[in-house]
Amino acid sequence: MNGIELNDADLAAELAYAAGQLLLNVRASGLVTGKALGKAGDATANQFLVHALREQRRQDGLLSEEEKDNFARLDQSRVWIIDPVDGTREYGEARADWAVHIGLAVDGVPVLGAVALPGADNGQGMVYRSDAPIALPPAPETLRMVVSRTRPAAEAVFVAEQLGAQLVPMGSAGAKAMAIIRGEADIYLHSGGQYEWDSCAPVAVALAHGLHCSRIDGSPLIYNQRDTYLPDLLICRPEHAEQVLTLIRQAGTSIPKNKRG
Incomplete structure (x- = not known):
């Protein structure tokens, strides 16, 4: 983020990407594996995301799977809702089907989101953004x-x-x-x-x-x-x-x- 003030969509995408890279580095270290790797990844990504959001969006509420709930969020219109590692088991098993979720709800409505799939596409990863939709391929005959x-x-x-x-x-x-x-x-x-x-x-x-x-x-x-x-x-x-x-x-x-x- 380099001191540059980002809009909400760019912030969500940057955070999802950065957390994903952090998680890949933790896994690549080889120092922890299996369930311990999942716990380490959850804790590391959560710490980064929570600190970043509290720095970048001080006035907003925050709800994270890995953070003690602060019910002050209920009085706030804008609340960031995050999952530092969605699919902890898959992350710990070195599979590709895990994700990083950065969402923003305004008055209960999910208005913005970024979902990173860091392990997908042969490790190249991808961040899917609500502000940058892509064309969907047509549905096949067999759903x-x-x-x-x-x-x-x-x-x-x-x-x-x-x-x-x-x-x-x-x-x-x-x-x-x-x-x-x-x-x-x-x-x-x-x-x-x-x-x-x-x-x-x-x-x-x-x-x-x-x-x-x-x-x-x-x-x-x-x-x-x-x-x-x-x-x-x-x-x-x-x-x-x-x-x-x-x-x-x-x-x-x-x-x-x-x-x-």
């Missing part, structure tokens, strides 16, 4: 739905079966959302539990790219709440949204309660 690597939600499996969609296991929520923008997937349906930092930045970027983003009942995603639990999410191309939401409602009556996400 693809990104789901959890370890516990795909029953609702997602049901909807995929009804659509004849291919399931694509993937790690981080940010990586899943960006997979639609990257042309690697068409639908991201999650019902297994998340928090505001998991989706704020990806949703801001997805909305800027013209994608549908909502709760799985079709209601809007609202941020900077006292309870930061935001358990479900749908991101997809707008032409698929109505059909997917209808199928989700059908899933609610077709799947036993103990099998749902």
